[in-house]
Amino acid sequence: MTKPSDLLQKQTFAFLDIETTGGNSSRDRITEIGIRFWQGGEVVGEWQTLLNPEARISPFIERFTGISNEMVADAPRFEEIADDLEAQLEGKVFVAHNARFDYGFIKSEFRRLGRLFSAKVLCTVKLSRKLYPEFRRHNMDALIARHNLAQVQRHRAMGDVAAMLAFFERALADHGADSMTTALNTLLQRPSIPSHLPTDILHDLPRAPGVYRFYGENDALLYVGKSTNIAQRVASHFSGDHNTSRGVRMSESLRRVDWTETAGELGALLLELKQIKQMKPLFNRRSRAAKNLVSIELTENSEGYLQARLVREIEPHRLGDYFGLFRSKRDAENALSGIAAKNDLCNKLLGLEPDQAGPCFQRTLGRCRGACDGGEDRVKYNLRMQIAFHNLRLRTWPWKGPVGVVERNPENDRTDILIVYNWMHVATVHDYQELEDLSLRSQAVTFDLDSYRLIAKTLMAGSRERSLQIIELDAVGSPDVMMP
Known part of the structure; x- marks a missing residue:
């Protein structure tokens, strides 16, 4: 084996594994800790203990780890070994497979005691990905099989520690001290953390x-x-x-x-x-709420010509009657001016000039075809208006009522059901029981430009977004809608 570099020679690595009552560090507890210390190519010590988690171990966890309630009944509690554990890990590199899990639990246990714990952390999952990028799977069972490592008692602390250390030594033999040191330095390098935040x-x-x-x-x-x-x-x-x-x-x-x-x-x-x-965070520039959301509505005047008027009261159940959503009156008028210039439409009928007798000013310049003085056929003008505004028409809601959009994250076993109605996000629940108990009539929501665009784009998009499960909801009522 290549002679270890200074990092591998002088630094002590604490290969640590824990067993727990579950996967959530905020509510579950540690039942076992195992550590093996390695420096300069050899094991220089080890430390292990069962822990009384002060909570029941479920039958599933007992079958998974082999640790029963009887085994930990007389074991020390974490607070009894905290000082010793902290001393054991001081100045060492905290090494774990999927280190965020083990490190998070250790920090949480110290936090329950009102103490902070911090260490330099190395994750052997990340180390495997960096040194063996050609492989897809990097869990411990995959590493044992791929590198022909000795079989160990899996899901017990010292068994998993032995497998982790065996992988580390195999990687060192495969890649040599220089390459290993380069990989370790990269993985151990911490980003520059603002001075007032914890370093970890x-x-x-x-x-x-x-x-x-x-x-x-x-x-x-x-x-x-x-x-x-x-x-x-x-x-x-x-x-x-x-x-x-x-x-x-x-x-x-x-x-x-x-x-x-x-x-x-x-x-x-x-x-x-x-x-x-x-x-209203201080440094966010985009997506602030529009105080006066404006849209355009087309109606017929007394002569039957379509005319545009600005509206501020948008009724979500008749979105198909509106054209465009604008954050201000000025934005809406700029859009109307552009449409008029591009399509030779009448500025008077678009509300851009006062409704006075006689032709509009653009008519005198040859930029209006005469809808304002009867010079253009009403049917032709109205057809040109509809074509000109077609791309601005708001999407009508395609379902009969509210829907639940189901998002699932298998990695943390989380499910969110987003309740959406008329392109408005009404509420979020996390299971079907909450969904059954939900009354939309008690929900007050605001019709919002950014949410409308985001939800319409997502729900009406192609196959990737369509993979979202959409549940049509019945008998849950309709939310109260507030206008900005």
């Missing part, structure tokens, strides 16, 4: 879809963002991708990060829009 903040963040929020001094909300991978997106904020004066000011102000997970991207997008409009 990224280990707490989920690798899942959702919305994240940055807070400053006095808990002022600085920024709301969304991502299909919260941890990855937040890390990018701390990297060179955001070396703007705005990014620097936000980073210097940052004091706290929190987040809300969702099952999928649509839920994250809708939650981001809602929170930006309601919470």
Whole structure:
């Protein structure tokens, strides 16, 4: 084997595995910890213990791990071994397979005691992906089979530790100390973290879809963002991708990060829009709520010619009668001016000139064909109007009533059912019982330009988005609609 580099020679690696009562570090507890210490090519010690989780171990977990309630009844509680564990891990590289799981549980146990725990973390899943990118699967069973490692007692702490360390040594033998050191340095390199945040903040963040929020001094909300991978997106904020004066000011102000997970991207997008409009974060520039949403309605005048008028009260049940959604009267009038110029339509009938006797001003310039003074046939003019405005017509709601859009994330076993009606996001529930109990009549929602565009694009798009399950809902009532 190649002589270890200085990193491999001098640094102690703590290969750690835990067994737990479940998969959620906020509510489940640790039942076993096993650690094997490695430095300079050899094992230099080990430490292990069963733990009393102060909670019942379910029959499923008992069958999975082989650890029963009787086995842990007289075992120490975490608080009794916390000092020793912290001393064992001090200055070591915390190595685990899918390290976010093990590290998250250890941090949560310390947090319950009112203590902070932090370590430099190496994930052997990521190490395998980096050193063996030609393979698709990198779970422990796959590594044991692929590298012909010795069989161990799986799902017991020291058995999994033995398999993990065997993989590490096999990778070192395959790639040599220099390549191994390069890979380790890359994986152990921490992003530049704003000075007022914990250095291991990224280990707490989920690798899942959702919305994240940055807070400053006095808990002022600085920024709301969304991502299909919260941890990855937040890390990018701390990297060179955001070396703007705005990014620097936000980073210097940052004091706290929190987040809300969702099952999928649509839920994250809708939650981001809602929170930006309601919470008004200081550094978000886009998607603020429009105070005066404006649309265009076509009606016939007394001579039967179609005329345009601006409307501010949009009735969601008759969206097909409206053309365009605009954030201001000026935006709507600019759109009308463009349509008039492109199609030689009458500015008077479009409401761009006062409704006075005689032809419009554009008629005198030859840019109106005479609908204002009877010079153009009514049927022909109305047909040209309908063609000119066709692409601005709002989508009518294609279902009889509200629908539930189901998003599932198999990686964290999360399901969101997004209740949508007339292109408005009404509510989110997480299972069918909540759906049955939901009364839309108690929900107040606002018809919103950004949500309309997002939902219409997603639900009316091609095969990828169509893979979303859509449930038509009956007998749940209709929400109260508020206009901006």
